[in-house]
Amino acid sequence: MTDRYVYIDPIFSKGAGALVGLSLHENNSSALRIFRLLTGTCTIHDVFFNKKFKSAINYLNFPYTQNSRSNKKTLLEMFPEDVTLEDISEYFCKLKNNEEFYASIEFELINCVVARKSERYLESFIFLYRILEGISYxxxxxxxxxxxxxxxxxxxxxxxxxxxxxxxxxxxxxxxxxxxxxxxxxxxxxxxxxxxxxxxxxxxxxxxxxxxxxxxxxxxxxxxxxxxxxxxxxxxxxxxxxxxxxxxxxxxxxxxxxxxxxxxxxxxxxxxxxxxxxxxxxxxxxxxxxxxxxxxxxx
Structure with a gap:
């Protein structure tokens, strides 16, 4: 991942304990970053232009919704009732399979989201289509x-x-x-x-x-x-x-x-x-x- 974009985590501070797998400070998994981007529970810092983009749209709801605030509940409600935050954290900690796939999609997705937040919709659509091609096979x-x-x-x-x-x-x-x-x-x-x-x-x-x-x-x-x-x-x-x-x-x-x-x-x-x-x-x-x-x- 290039140093252009840095993730800011509004939910977990460093030292998240049993929930370390969900923390953007302590887990650099591309799958986690994609999950946090799509739930609208992170802020993206464009270091090159020194701009911050708050991701607040939960695209994992269908149709998508606007988060009133980012919290642990937002992450948990994406899963069945018997799944705990600890379960999700453990999964993202141990996830090794398909990391190459997630990594290839992550940078396309962050560019897509940043362009959309900047109201560059044509550019955002280009990255969106690249993701579609990237996942199709x-x-x-x-x-x-x-x-x-x-x-x-x-x-x-x-x-x-x-x-x-x-x-x-x-x-x-x-x-x-x-x-x-x-x-x-x-x-x-x-x-x-x-x-x-x-x-x-x-x-x-x-x-x-x-x-x-x-x-x-x-x-x-x-x-x-x-x-x-x-x-x-x-x-x-x-x-x-x-x-x-x-x-x-x-x-x-x-x-x-x-x-x-x-x-x-x-x-x-x-x-x-x-x-x-x-x-x-x-x-x-x-x-x-x-x-x-x-x-x-x-x-």
Missing amino acids: SIPLIYVSKSRSFNASFRSLQQYMPTKNNEGELLFFKNFIKTHWSKENFYKLTLDIDIGSIEVEEMRSIYFKIYKEKAKNCIEGETEDEELKITFLGFMQFMIELRNRYFHFLQGGWQKNISTSQIIFPDLFFKPIVDLGINWISIALFEVIKFDMENHGKT
Whole structure:
């Protein structure tokens, strides 16, 4: 981790005792840092610019919520009632598996959150998409690696594999989600784009039309120029479509790309998407953390 960002812990001071595994002062685990970032229970100090960013949005709630204050309860309420703070601390102390995966995601996530806090929404979306790509192949492999049967593992992987060479890792992840998470409560909920959060009123109908066009058949409900409700799985495809249509600008093809002259304010265009996207990514990452906890020590 570069020295540019330093974590400030508003909950635990040094000498946290049995809860040392949850302390950002005493545990440098990337998985812990991701957990604390996503629960909105830390402050990020950008040493280079000498700026501090208080992370106060709990993205592990679905939909995400604003923390009134950071405390131990915020960390505990993410888990079932029979799990204690000591249990969570012990897990983060002993966690060694998949640390390389968590470390690769951590720096992308902190840049995503800092850009969002600075209202650089286009930049934040870039890091958000990098995280999506970063987890798309790793998460299914983490699940399969815990299987005690090689044959079962191979059959599981076969279920997710794309059938065409150009379909890639994102489809691999999409197939995994449909197989493993379709019965989870969050899978049945929608991500609701609030068009009213766009400050320039003249752009709302324009953005609404573009969002709707790119969301295609993933829309569960809508209120014209006010709100779009997109399915959990569909939101992943929506993020991919936005990335492909805005960051690619080849002319003359069959795909209808988004030009900057259409949206005029790129940061404003991505503003209603970013928090929802971080919320989506957070749910996926937390499923891995919980899965790691449940299968800790298995080979």
